[in-house]
Amino acid sequence: MHTLKSTSVLSSFTSGLSLLLMVLFTSLSLSATNYPINSADDLEDLTLVPGDTVIWENGTYANQEVNFIRFFGTAEAPIVLKAETPGGVIFTGESPMKIFGTHLIVEGFYWREGIGTNNHVETRRSGSSTDLCTDCIIRNCAFDNLFTTAPDKSRWVVLRGQRNIVENCTFQNKNSTGVMILVELASQGETTADHIIRNNYFYNITPKDDFASNSGDSETIRIGASGNQAVNARVTVEHNYFLSTDGENEIISNKSAENRYLHNTFRLSRGSLVLRHGARARVEGNFFLGEGKAKSGGIRVTDRDHVIVNNYMSGLINDNDPWNNGITIVAGDVASGGSSNGYQRVDDVLIAFNTIYDAEDPIYFNDRHSHVSTGIIAHNLVYSTRGQLVAGDIGDTGSGMTYVNNLFGGSSVGITNAGITVGDETFSTDGEVFLPVADGLVAGAAGDAYAELVALDVRGLSRPATGRDIGAHEVDGASGSEQFRPIVNDDVGNGVGASFLNADGHGNTGPSLNVGSTNVFPAEGGSQSVSVQVIDVDWEATADQEWISLSPNSGTESGVIQITLTANPGSQERTGSVTVTGMGLSREIAIRQSGTISPADCPQGTNVALEGSVNSFSTQQNEDNAAANVIDDNTGNRWSAEGFPQFLVVDLGAAFSINEVSLIPHQGRDYQFLLEGSNEPEGTFVTLVDATDNQAGGNSIDRDFPEQVYRYIKLTVTGAATYEGPWVSVSELRLGCSGTSVSSRNPAAEAAGIGLRPVPVTDVLYIDHLPAGYTEYSLIDFSGRVAARGKLTNSQIDLRQLPATGMFVLRLTGEGLPVLAQKVMKVR
Incomplete structure (x- = not known):
């Protein structure tokens, strides 16, 4: 190793001081400034610092070019741009928004029936390939019928940069071409994107087949492009609701690597979740509910090393379309990881613990090219009376698949294979979902297969270590509480989509309760702010662990909960939850905290x-x-x-x-x-x-x-x-x-025994009850600079020569003694 050259080296500091700093930073952020505005020009005139909030006055505004750029918040104190009330600021005409900086939040805006620009809301400075957002959030916003005259297209939200989130937004009435949410990876370089798209509502995307141009660029969500298929994007798309999203055959188009699609609901929608390019996707816990709609599909597979587990499909009708079946495996001829817009070869995929009920062509091999696809199809439950269960190019491109312990019934299978047991399972209904009965053929039949890879079922219930059930549902030996069900229209405006619109796209009259989410907390603890959006709900929040505190813990209108965690003394991650309830509604915020290292x-x-x-x-x-x-x-x-x-x-x-x-x-x-x-x-x-x-x-x-x-x-x-x-x-x-x-030390407890006076201090600071042996002090400001240091004399410090004022951390040291730390305020 090499020695760091520096003009000063601080001696040992403390975990107690770390906690003190976080608490103080939290208190400082809570006193940040609110700025009222009523135009895009007002926003550009502001100089914002971490913790500031910009509140846009309610009203309808036309042709606002909004630039929320060059602002840099922090995880503890983000910078927020929000509508006065959710949905109260309506943008019409041509009103794009550019977002660039770190830890920025855009919340509560409604783009309604205006002109859609190509990259309408975008996480970058206009035209830049380097000025991109990091850790930014678009939350509780709505986009409605932003029209663009053909042949032009409009892409409503474009994510660039890293770790950005789109959550609890509504996207509806897409009548022109262009994707609703695009993850643009052209400037990603070697970095991962790590974006999250969650709890959103996508509704009424009309078919674009007859458009002369861009008809193939009308997905609901696309992650990357053909040229980005080797990029490890690592985007998560979770718990979104897709209703009548008919723009094209690809509802979601995966065109990059290592993305995750979790717990989404697709209802009455033409098309499929399409793994078009890019390897190593995980598709888990999704509900595909065709309800008899023509060309409604499930999952289309191209490229390699995907994991497709715990998905439920019913009522899918392909209408003789070879692209939209339950699970469609497309034979490609191009190697994985290039930039070709052809079809990559399907190799080493795992398709396991899925249930396909009452669907046309539950498993279909599309012979786009001649490569023999490889992978494992295991522990799936397929039942349909709508025709042959395994169809397409079975004997050629489909001949390389290995079948393990599947249960198929209701119609002829189409192949004879030792890995397929033919039998008609008995089903019962759980709402709109068809479940196998607890004492039926699937019960316990999967043994201990994939116990680590598939620990939960489609509902989020824990599967047992052994005696696991075939299919998406663990009906015999499940434990725990149900976490996931198909999303329904009543959930829209109430945990899914924008809080101020219902499933029909009209104003939500309430009651409604939406909450945000948290990132993983560090071991030393700290605070994060989570939004609570309500309509006609008096809410109350409770934590299930003593180490979680909430402020406030109740309210009568929309607001923010400050969630604060104490330091985790253990080496293992710990988990908890915060439950927000009101008017018979309940929302849970998951809490995770890293262990001490x-x-x-x-x-x-x-x-x-x-x-x-x-x-x-x-x-x-x-x-x-x-x-x-x-x-x-x-x-x-x-x-x-x-x-x-x-x-x-x-x-x-x-x-x-x-x-x-x-x-x-x-x-x-x-x-x-x-x-x-x-x-x-x-x-x-x-x-x-x-x-x-x-x-x-x-x-x-x-x-x-x-x-x-x-x-x-x-x-x-x-x-x-x-x-x-x-x-x-x-x-x-x-x-x-x-x-x-x-x-190994906890000097904060020792520091609690000393006293400082006067508070605040102007000239001489006196230290009461100082233990023997402490001989030196230093004062550190909150940019990390040492503002003053010296010898202690008679347990007092003369600060008259310190020109700076404000909040400091006082460190007291002595040979062989732990560092003591206290905050101190100096005024003139």
Whole structure:
């Protein structure tokens, strides 16, 4: 290892101080500013800081070009742009929105019957390939009949950047071409997208077959494009409701790798969930309810290594369409991972524990090309009286599939195979779902197959370790509480879609209750804000664990719950939930918190970044100016990327206790930056240093910060003080080991015994009940700078020479003694 060169090295700090900082940051964010506006011009005049909220006055606004850009919130204190009341701000005419920054939230807007632009709401600065959103949320908004005259098309929401979320939005009445939600990966580079699309409602997309152009670009959701199929996008599409989404054969078009499609409901919709390009998708727990609609399909499979489990399908009618069947396996002739718009070969797919009931062609082999598809079809329950159960090119391209312990009945199977048992299961009804009876043929018949891969059934019930049931439902030995059912129209405006519209697209008269969700909490605890959207509901929130606290825990109108967790003392992840109830409605917010990680050993001052690797980055100029150059201990090269902001994430290889950073800028530029830490590459990043107001350059930009234990460190360069060029160019990122283990001490308890007076302080600070042996002090401001340090004299500190005012953290140290920490406010 190498020694970090720095002008000052903080000695050991504390987990108690870490908690103190988070509590204080939370209290500061709660006092952030609200800005009322009533035009896009008003928004562009604002300077916003973390925690600020912009409230757009209710009304109808035409031709607003909204630029919510160059604002940088944090996970603890996002910047919010919201309607005065949900649905109360209506945009008409041509009113696009661009969103660019970090931790931004757009909430409660209604785009109604205006002109749809090509990329109508987009998470980037207009036209930029580098100024993209990170950790931004579009929530509780609605898009209704934004029309575009052919041959033009309009794509209503376009996601770029990383870890953005579209949740509880309504998309309805799409009468022109263009996808409703597009995940654009053209600027993704080698980074994963990690977006989430959840709890949305998609309704009434009219067929585009007769359009002269763009008829094949009318999916409801598309993730990537043919040229992006090798990109590991890792997008999650979960718990959305698709009703009468008839734009084209591909309701969802998967065109990138490692995406997940979970617990969605497709009802009365023409088309299928299509794995068009890209490998390693997981399709689990979805409901496909055709209700007899022509060309209603389930899942179409192309490419390799997919996992398709726990899906339920019924009433699907293909109308002799070879593309929309229960499960359609398309024989391709192109290798996986290229950029061809052809059909990739199907290899090594797993299709298991699915139920297909009363559907035409439940399993169909489409011989688009001659490659023999391979994979496993196991433990599926198929029952239909609508004709042959396995059809299409069975003997040729379908001959490579391995069948294991399936139960097929109701009609002729179409093949004879030892892995298919022919038998007519008995079914009962559970609402609109047909369940096999608990003592029927499927009960216990799957043994212990895929116990880890398929731990739950389609309802979210736990399957037993052995004696598992065939099909999507565990009807014999299930345990736990039901989490998932098919989404129905009454759920729209009430947990699914925008809170202010019902399933018919009209105003929701209530009662209605919608809640947001949380990211994984770090081990040291902290706070996250979750929205509560109500119509005519008095609500109450309760937590099921003592380590979860809520503020407020009740309300009579829409608002925000601050969910705060204490530090997790254990090494294992812990889980809990918050339940919000009112007027007979109930919504659950899942809580997950990482376990405490013991830091790896390292000498104090060691640059631990040199042992790491670059996990992800926004972009790089070329291979010579690569992101990896920032951790190679060579100031003669650099990472360069055009445009602000730019980020990279360094994986240190293990969790280390760190307390200082040095940024070595190219040509001494005065870059401004944010340093964050996490113990999960895709988890919540916590702010370590906020130097977004830095004014100094030079050979090294140094910051000390309270000792923290993290494995993944994210550097985001947000701008520069005086440098006017477009380039982010960083030679080195150095991270200093504190040389101590914060997990083994709890000095906050000791600190609680000392007293400070006067509060606030103007000149001399007196320390009461200070234990013997403490000889030195330091004052740290909340950008991580050491504002003052010195020797303790008679348990007092003279602060008259400290020009700065505000909130500081006082650290008291003595040889061989734990660090004590208290917050202190200095005024003039």
